[in-house]
Amino acid sequence: MTHSRPRRQLTRRSLLRSTAALGATAAILPSKIWAQEPEKPSELIVRAWGGSWVESLKAGVSDPFTEMTGIRIRHDLTEDNEIQPKIWAAAAQGRVPPIHINWDTTTNATKSALRGVTEDLSDLPNLANATELAKPVGFDGYPMVNTYGYVYVLAYRPEAFPDGPPASWRHLLDPKFKGRIALYNDGIGFHFPAQVAGGGTLADIPSNMTACWDFVEEMKAQEPLLGEDPDFTTWFQNGEIDAACTISTNAREARMNGVDIQWTVPEEGAKFDTDGMWIPVGLPENELYWAKQYINFALTQQAQQVWLDGLGLPGVVPGLTPPADLVDDASYPTQPEDFKNLIRISGQIQVENESEWFSKFKAIMQG
Amino acid sequence: MDGLEWAVDRLWPRTLSRLTPWLMVLPAILLVGLLVLGLIQIADASLRTLDRSTFLMSDSWSDANYARALSDPVYAKILWRSLSGAVIVTAITLFFAFPYAYLMVRTPRAWLRKLLLIALFLPFFIGQVVRAYGWLIILGNQGIVNDMLGLVGVAPLRLLYNYPAVVFGLVQYMLPFAVLMLAPALTAIPEETEAAAGSLGANWGRTLVHVLLPMARPGLVGAGLVVMTLTLTDFAMPAILGGGSQDFIANAIYDQFFRTSDQGLGSALALMLVGLGSLIVGAIFMLFGAGTLAMGGRSK
Numbered sequence: 001m002t003h004s005r006p007r008r009q010l011t012r013r014s015l016l017r018s019t020a021a022l023g024a025t026a027a028i029l030p031s032k033i034w035a036q037e038p039e040k041p042s043e044l045i046v047r048a049w050g051g052s053w054v055e056s057l058k059a060g061v062s063d064p065f066t067e068m069t070g071i072r073i074r075h076d077l078t079e080d081n082e083i084q085p086k087i088w089a090a091a092a093q094g095r096v097p098p099i100h101i102n103w104d105t106t107t108n109a110t111k112s113a114l115r116g117v118t119e120d121l122s123d124l125p126n127l128a129n130a131t132e133l134a135k136p137v138g139f140d141g142y143p144m145v146n147t148y149g150y151v152y153v154l155a156y157r158p159e160a161f162p163d164g165p166p167a168s169w170r171h172l173l174d175p176k177f178k179g180r181i182a183l184y185n186d187g188i189g190f191h192f193p194a195q196v197a198g199g200g201t202l203a204d205i206p207s208n209m210t211a212c213w214d215f216v217e218e219m220k221a222q223e224p225l226l227g228e229d230p231d232f233t234t235w236f237q238n239g240e241i242d243a244a245c246t247i248s249t250n251a252r253e254a255r256m257n258g259v260d261i262q263w264t265v266p267e268e269g270a271k272f273d274t275d276g277m278w279i280p281v282g283l284p285e286n287e288l289y290w291a292k293q294y295i296n297f298a299l300t301q302q303a304q305q306v307w308l309d310g311l312g313l314p315g316v317v318p319g320l321t322p323p324a325d326l327v328d329d330a331s332y333p334t335q336p337e338d339f340k341n342l343i344r345i346s347g348q349i350q351v352e353n354e355s356e357w358f359s360k361f362k363a364i365m366q367g
Numbered sequence: 368m369d370g371l372e373w374a375v376d377r378l379w380p381r382t383l384s385r386l387t388p389w390l391m392v393l394p395a396i397l398l399v400g401l402l403v404l405g406l407i408q409i410a411d412a413s414l415r416t417l418d419r420s421t422f423l424m425s426d427s428w429s430d431a432n433y434a435r436a437l438s439d440p441v442y443a444k445i446l447w448r449s450l451s452g453a454v455i456v457t458a459i460t461l462f463f464a465f466p467y468a469y470l471m472v473r474t475p476r477a478w479l480r481k482l483l484l485i486a487l488f489l490p491f492f493i494g495q496v497v498r499a500y501g502w503l504i505i506l507g508n509q510g511i512v513n514d515m516l517g518l519v520g521v522a523p524l525r526l527l528y529n530y531p532a533v534v535f536g537l538v539q540y541m542l543p544f545a546v547l548m549l550a551p552a553l554t555a556i557p558e559e560t561e562a563a564a565g566s567l568g569a570n571w572g573r574t575l576v577h578v579l580l581p582m583a584r585p586g587l588v589g590a591g592l593v594v595m596t597l598t599l600t601d602f603a604m605p606a607i608l609g610g611g612s613q614d615f616i617a618n619a620i621y622d623q624f625f626r627t628s629d630q631g632l633g634s635a636l637a638l639m640l641v642g643l644g645s646l647i648v649g650a651i652f653m654l655f656g657a658g659t660l661a662m663g664g665r666s667k
């Protein structure tokens with residue numbers, strides 16, 4: 001799928017071709033070579049999530065990029081869901097978009113790609129060194145680049161599970177956990193393991209998810225709390241919950257804040273997904289070029305190692321070493337066998353069915 | 368106003384003086400016009416469906432979004448929760464606001480009146496979201512209330528993330544609005560009227576029921592309307608104190624606009640909310656008049 005504007009693409013490609021010889025080293029070029037590049041904007045605006053997320057990005061990507069290029073990076077902490085309509089509106093009205101780079105979930109980015117508001121990133125030199133994980137599923141080119149993966153683990157307070165880690169998602173149905181469980185308020189991360197825990201198969205997704213909804217109904221009886229990323233960390237810290245289906249980064253952040261918390265991937269599996277970066281259409285040519293260089297730099301081993309150490313997530317370039325606390329951790333898959341128990345469904349299937357799944361989950365939980 | 372009339376006298380041609388009143392209301396007309404324009408755009412979006420293969424809205428109109436909103440049980444459930452919440456919060460808020468406002472306007476002690484005024488205005492300096500988070504701290508499992516209950520041997524209670532918690536948060540948020548609407552109406556009731564009722568043998572309760580409440584009706588109606596419409600459209604309290612399972616209509620609208628990217632369905636829900644709110648306000652106007660919202664005009 002292409003989203004480019006032919007009039008501009010020739011110029012952009014010619015610009016990139018001119019630097020192609022520099023290959024993967026483009027991201028660490030000395031300033032005198034950068035001086036031959038298109039005019040530098042005074043700043044680039046990168047949408048990001050707050051807290052440890054933006055701090056990690058700043059340390060691993062933004063600050064080193066500024067140091068190399070002199071371009072200041074401004075982080076826009078508008079929620080990913082809320083920046084999306086603004087970008088879409090800007091594209092529809094032919095305006096310059098409000099940000100240069102959107103750090104986004106792959107699912108959200110896929111929606112924007114399907115709508116045709118993303119620039120093609122196929123010609124980033126550092127993609128040559130990236131793993132298969134960097135490639136968005138279901139597209140010919142690269143309307144976005146996946147930058148790391150993450151797992152929706154079952155995070156738990158060990159004192160609530162004295163017999164050891166819960167081996168199954170069904171353990172959460174124990175009456176003693178009534179009102180002590182948390183899920184995302186749109187059910188994200190929980191649908192696929194619920195499909196297995198409810199007795200169904202992953203092959204039936206999306207055509208027959210009765211098993212998933214049966215299990216969600218069972219879970220509803222446990223009166224779970226429904227929230228978003230920051231809520232999980234807060235709820236664990238305040239002793240409101242004993243277990244949650246959440247991204248491992250949130251559980252790790254709570255643990256770093258002194259909360260006794262562990263996580264596991266139960267036997268039914270856990271959802272594996274990716275986040276990525278993309279560039280909205282409508283930027284001036286020179287800003288588009290430097291936005292691409294930012295993403296290109298984010299794909300270097302140097303940047304990924306620091307950025308993703310902060311998040312505790314596996315990246316998309318070879319040679320990264322996991323943080324000491326995540327060596328052999330189920331939430332940090334590095335080898336093919338590590339993915340055996342992780343569930344990965346294509347972004348397009350998720351995007352096409354998200355609304356229906358969301359409505360069904362809401363109907364059960366609001367009922 | 369004098370300044371405005373002075374400016375009109377000098378800048379506005381005398382030949383157009385019969386149009387001067389329209390000039391005065393022009394800013395309001397522009398403001399309302401902008402709102403109407405926005406509503407027209409929302410109405411247009413509500414008639415377009417989302418194509419999930421391109422995430423673009425359809426070129427043609429249809430009533431599919433309204434049909435879905437009316438047929439999906441989850442929206443009926445959320446609508447009922449919002450409506451019942453608005454009624455319950457209005458009733459409880461007026462119940463507490465009346466004695467507060469009465470004491471504030473009737474007390475002969477200046478320090479008490481100042482204290483009540485400060486307590487009334489202080490919450491306005493703290494946003495709704497911050498106040499809701501405050502309740503998370505106070506009512507949480509490890510909050511002050513559960514700590515105190517623990518002192519007398521009561522195990523921690525789940526005080527948050529349920530419907531009563533949302534109602535409680537909304538009442539606390541709405542109380543200052545209601546008091547502010549009630550106070551002028553109570554001030555307008557001469558104290559001598561109460562004294563007269565007492566001299567004719569009415570006790571405090573009869574004076575309240577037969578004198579104060581009927582005379583305060585414009586204030587009660589105005590306060591009730593403000594509280595009810597604000598509650599009906601509230602977003603933050605259900606989102607923060609409801610634990611994700613106590614959504615009001617505004618939360619459902621947000622979900623469609625920002626989670627599923629379905630602006631058509633979100634617009635349909637938004638228009639239905641506007642319509643419902645307008646119907647309720649219209650019905651109350653017909654039954655009880657506009658109260659203090661009539662700005663001194665005769666109320667029914």
